Amino acid sequence: MKKGVNIGILPEGFSFEDGLKIIKNAGFESVELNLDGRVISLESGEDDIKKVKEKVERAGLEISSLLPGLLWKYPLTSSAPEIRKKGEEIIIKSLKICRWLGTDALLVVPGIVGTDWMETERVRYDIAYERSFQSIKKCLPVAENTGVCICIENVWNKFLLSPVEMKNFVESFNSEFVRVYFDVGNVLIFGYPEDWIRILGKLIKRVHLKDFKKSVGNINGFCDLLEGDVEWPQVMKALKEVGYDGYLTAEMEPYKFYPEAKIYNTSLSMDKIIGR
Numbered sequence: 686m687k688k689g690v691n692i693g694i695l696p697e698g699f700s701f702e703d704g705l706k707i708i709k710n711a712g713f714e715s716v717e718l719n720l721d722g723r724v725i726s727l728e729s730g731e732d733d734i735k736k737v738k739e740k741v742e743r744a745g746l747e748i749s750s751l752l753p754g755l756l757w758k759y760p761l762t763s764s765a766p767e768i769r770k771k772g773e774e775i776i777i778k779s780l781k782i783c784r785w786l787g788t789d790a791l792l793v794v795p796g797i798v799g800t801d802w803m804e805t806e807r808v809r810y811d812i813a814y815e816r817s818f819q820s821i822k823k824c825l826p827v828a829e830n831t832g833v834c835i836c837i838e839n840v841w842n843k844f845l846l847s848p849v850e851m852k853n854f855v856e857s858f859n860s861e862f863v864r865v866y867f868d869v870g871n872v873l874i875f876g877y878p879e880d881w882i883r884i885l886g887k888l889i890k891r892v893h894l895k896d897f898k899k900s901v902g903n904i905n906g907f908c909d910l911l912e913g914d915v916e917w918p919q920v921m922k923a924l925k926e927v928g929y930d931g932y933l934t935a936e937m938e939p940y941k942f943y944p945e946a947k948i949y950n951t952s953l954s955m956d957k958i959i960g961r
Contacts, residue, residue, distance in 0.1 A: 686924070688955050689715030689749045689934040691893075694948055696939040697723070705744035707945050711952040716746050717934045718786065720753035720779055727755075727778055734785040749932040750790035750836070750866070750891050753779045761820035762796030762813035762844070763806060769820055776824045776835065784831040790891050791828075792866045793835050795821065795854075798843040802904040813844055818854070821863065828862040836866035836890045839881070841904070846875060848884035855888055864888055868936070869920055870895025870907060878915060882923035889927070894935045894955065909947075910935065910954035917958045933959065 690713050695704040701724050708716055718725055724737055741748055759772040776793060783791050796817040799807045808816075821835060828835050837845070837855060845851045855863050865888045869878045874897065882889065896913030898906040911917070935955060940947045 686930055686959060687714045687747070687749070687932045688952070688959065689713055689717060689747075689932045690948070690951060691717040691752065691934055691936045692719055692724070693721075693752075694935070694937045694939055694944075694951065696944045699939075699944065702740055702744070705741060705746060707948055709745050711948045712956070713948075713952060714747060715749040715932055715934070716741060717750045717752055717792075717932075717936075718748060720751060720755065720775075720782065725751075725782060727775065729782065731781075731785050734782055738786050748786045748788045749934055750788055750792055751779055751783050751786065752792045756794040757797070757803070757805075760794070760797045760805070762798070762808045762816045764808065769816060773820050773823055776821075777827045780824070780827045780831045780833045780835075783833040789833050790836050790864075790866070791833055792838050792891070793821070794840055794842065795837050796842065796844055800841060800843065802841060810844070814854070817844075818857065822858065825858060825860055825862060829860070832862075834862050834864045834890050836864050838866040838893070839868055839871050841871060841874075848876070848881040851881075852885055852888060864890035866891045866893065868893040868895060869915055870897045870913070873897040873899060873913070873915060874902065874906075879919040879923040882920065882927055882929070886927045889929055889931075891931060892924070892929065892933050894933055894958070895937070907938075909937070910951060910958065921958060921960070 761772045797805050798813045867889045872878050896910045896915050898913045935951045
């Protein structure tokens with residue numbers, strides 16, 4: 686398995702090039718980029734993206750995947766057709782960006798039924814399911830043309846709440862270009878990561894590593910790796926059982942002070958988790 690980190694571990698205003706050097710020096714092999722306007726935006730063209738790719742490669746890192754956070758603002762489940770269309774356009778552009786970056790995985794938030802941690806529209810579950818399915822289906826031809834997988838992530842959206850439902854949803858597309866981006870920490874409040882891994886099996890295309898304190902029980906429960914309640918030996922055992930050998934990407938917020946320490950701490954924790 687390859688050890689990676691999401692670029693969001695760098696605080697705003699931090700130099701992209703300098704940050705990549707620190708990530709590499711900390712022992713990471715890959716980086717997940719974000720479509721958030723800092724380095725990559727919806728307006729970025731092919732030449733712009735290839736320059737980003739060159740910077741990452743010069744730092745000695747691979748690009749594991751792309752995360753377009755705008756899908757929280759433009760959910761595929763919205764009651765407004767124009768918002769759903771915007772979400773589809775974000776996915777389509779992001780698939781093209783992935784191809785330019787040389788990665789075959791796009792993280793996709795499939796929509797929102799509701800949340801307790803941010804203000805969102807409340808959408809009836811079955812309606813959200815159908816809207817999400819139809820929007821992703823529209824984007825599927827572009828995924829197939831670009832060779833990039835639409836990777837559905839389990840997030841705090843009160844949607845696709847069990848591994849069985851996630852499996853059925855992904856398999857309903859009958860396409861190798863719809864897969865799962867499994868987030869270990871996101872499951873802990875309502876399930877067991879090792880169960881999800883064994884049930885989803887080969888459908889898992891990418892893995893996010895986060896830790897979570899169940900005693901906190903809300904968005905503030907996310908914490909540094911090895912500080913929470915994830916049973917990491919069980920998680921790693923399950924990943925090995927299903928034959929997962931891809932990227933493990935830590936998704937972490939930067940420290941307020943000395944942010945480079947978060948990068949090194951995360952790398953060390955991942956070494957222990959992976960068994961290096």
